[in-house]
Amino acid sequence: MSFINKLVNSRWFSPLALLAAWEAGSRLGLIPERTLAAPSAVAGTLFGMLVSGELPSNLAVSFGRVLTGLAIGVTFGVVFALIAGLSRKGEAAVDPLMQIKRTIPTLALTPLFIVWFGIGETPKIALIAFASMFPVYLNLYSGIRGVDLRLLEGARSFGLSRAEQVWHVILPGALPSLLVGLRYSLSIAILVLVVAEQINASAGLGYLINNARDFMRTDVIVVCLIVYAVLGLAADWLVRTIENRALVWRPSLVKA
Amino acid sequence: MDARLNLLNKPSVPAAEAEPPVVRLRHFTRRFGDNTILADLNLDIAPGEFVALLGRSGSGKTTLLRTLAGLDSTEGQDVTVPASRAVVFQDARLLPWKKVWRNVALGLKGKDVKARAVAALEEVGLDHRIDAWPLTLSGGEAQRVALARALVREPKLLLLDEPFAALDALTRIRMHRLVLDLWRAHKPAVLMVTHDVDEAVALADRILVLDEGRICAQDRIAIPRGERGELARPYREKFLQILEGSVRNDAVIPFPAGGAQ
Numbered sequence: 001m002s003f004i005n006k007l008v009n010s011r012w013f014s015p016l017a018l019l020a021a022w023e024a025g026s027r028l029g030l031i032p033e034r035t036l037a038a039p040s041a042v043a044g045t046l047f048g049m050l051v052s053g054e055l056p057s058n059l060a061v062s063f064g065r066v067l068t069g070l071a072i073g074v075t076f077g078v079v080f081a082l083i084a085g086l087s088r089k090g091e092a093a094v095d096p097l098m099q100i101k102r103t104i105p106t107l108a109l110t111p112l113f114i115v116w117f118g119i120g121e122t123p124k125i126a127l128i129a130f131a132s133m134f135p136v137y138l139n140l141y142s143g144i145r146g147v148d149l150r151l152l153e154g155a156r157s158f159g160l161s162r163a164e165q166v167w168h169v170i171l172p173g174a175l176p177s178l179l180v181g182l183r184y185s186l187s188i189a190i191l192v193l194v195v196a197e198q199i200n201a202s203a204g205l206g207y208l209i210n211n212a213r214d215f216m217r218t219d220v221i222v223v224c225l226i227v228y229a230v231l232g233l234a235a236d237w238l239v240r241t242i243e244n245r246a247l248v249w250r251p252s253l254v255k256a
Numbered sequence: 257m258d259a260r261l262n263l264l265n266k267p268s269v270p271a272a273e274a275e276p277p278v279v280r281l282r283h284f285t286r287r288f289g290d291n292t293i294l295a296d297l298n299l300d301i302a303p304g305e306f307v308a309l310l311g312r313s314g315s316g317k318t319t320l321l322r323t324l325a326g327l328d329s330t331e332g333q334d335v336t337v338p339a340s341r342a343v344v345f346q347d348a349r350l351l352p353w354k355k356v357w358r359n360v361a362l363g364l365k366g367k368d369v370k371a372r373a374v375a376a377l378e379e380v381g382l383d384h385r386i387d388a389w390p391l392t393l394s395g396g397e398a399q400r401v402a403l404a405r406a407l408v409r410e411p412k413l414l415l416l417d418e419p420f421a422a423l424d425a426l427t428r429i430r431m432h433r434l435v436l437d438l439w440r441a442h443k444p445a446v447l448m449v450t451h452d453v454d455e456a457v458a459l460a461d462r463i464l465v466l467d468e469g470r471i472c473a474q475d476r477i478a479i480p481r482g483e484r485g486e487l488a489r490p491y492r493e494k495f496l497q498i499l500e501g502s503v504r505n506d507a508v509i510p511f512p513a514g515g516a517q
Binding site: 158159 | 325326327341342343345347349351352353354362363389390391392405409
């Protein structure tokens with residue numbers, strides 16, 4: 001009795017119940033397989049795709065796209081934020097452009113990027129890079145501008161040069177903001193990946209999904225959705241790990 | 257009444273100084289827009305002298321300290337301050353992302369930076385918190401780190417900006433002792449900004465009273481520091497009278513003409 005009580009009160013209960021209902025619906029023929037494959041079928045497909053190497057190899061391709069796009073986007077975001085954050089002239093030059101960029105939804109640029117870069121890897125990576133640049137820029141820029149002026153003044157009173165002030169005070173002070181930006185950038189990168197991969201892909205998760213759609217393989221589609229979710233979780237975990245290492249000085253983490 | 261106590265009434269005779277002053281301000285004026293914060297201010301601080309600067313909020317104390325700290329531009333004005341100076345702020349202003357000893361070593365150059373920082377921390381009694389994160393320190397500990405950070409530079413001029421105002425009474429008394437010990441050991445000239453008359457009387461060789469941007473009174477306390485217990489009360493009363501203007505004419509000690517001492 002108490003076990004059932006515990007189960008009903010646990011946060012696992014409703015997802016598990018949904019899963020069970022879904023499985024039962026599939027078995028009883030209420031949910032046709034062409035609409036949605038049964039969870040057991042999905043699990044089987046996942047296992048099969050893992051063993052055959054189909055999933056790992058395509059995942060590696062998608063992962064490579066995200067990583068390349070992110071590397072480019074984050075680099076540009078950081079550079080622009082430093083330019084805008086550390087000098088008034090830089091702010092006047094860079095910030096208006098970034099604000100204009102922000103008003104254009106990245107995905108709306110897809111047709112233009114296809115015209116410019118064709119349908120190979122370049123437009124996919126370019127889209128991810130373009131989208132992931134802004135959160136890093138915005139957060140790091142405001143982080144730099146929000147650095148405690150009293151700390152900066154203290155450093156100045158000890159005769160630190162401008163470069164030393166940037167290195168010892170401004171950048172460490174802006175690091176928490178940068179990591180927040182990085183977290184947004186990661187999730188946006190994965191979001192854009194999903195759409196970008198629909199562009200005539202011959203490998204990657206998007207290719208798998210497109211292929212599965214053509215053959216009405218709902219089990220494969222669900223597997224890919226799960227993989228996207230896992231990618232998102234992994235990205236979040238990555239930033240959390242970086243935060244725990246880089247921000248050990250924060251009291252909440254000191255006490256923990 | 258103690259004959260050595262002149263209660264700001266008579267112009268105190270400046271001690272004949274063999275060495276040139278470490279701080280020298282002549283007709284120093286500071287304005288923000290139409291607001292004159294400091295007007296025609298003259299100030300000398302001798303090497304190794306402990307000066308307390310008393311004043312109300314908005315009297316220009318902090319502006320004067322910022323000037324001496326080199327945080328505000330002094331272009332075109334007759335200002336001499338030593339190159340080696342250090343500030344202890346009311347909020348310790350430690351960098352939270354640097355461990356305690358790295359805060360002390362901030363901006364130090366040369367060999368044995370860590371050894372010097374650790375030695376300074378030992379001097380303020382914090383050798384057990386060398387690797388602590390600043391945000392885990394108590395207020396008194398943080399202020400001691402700030403003192404170590406200032407003294408490790410062996411400054412000719414140590415500026416204290418209400419350094420103990422945020423501490424509890426007991427910690428404050430202990431900090432007073434520590435500051436005196438450190439001052440005796442290192443002999444920097446000290447300018448301590450405070451609004452606490454007791455603190456000024458307990459620590460300083462000379463008290464300056466700043467009001468409306470002018471030094472409206474000053475006094476040199478000849479009584480040794482251990483025997484000043486009864487001194488704070490008459491000083492406090494006099495200080496209030498000066499600020500209220502009731503005894504202004506006869507109490508104000510004009511700074512020597514042209515500031516020449």
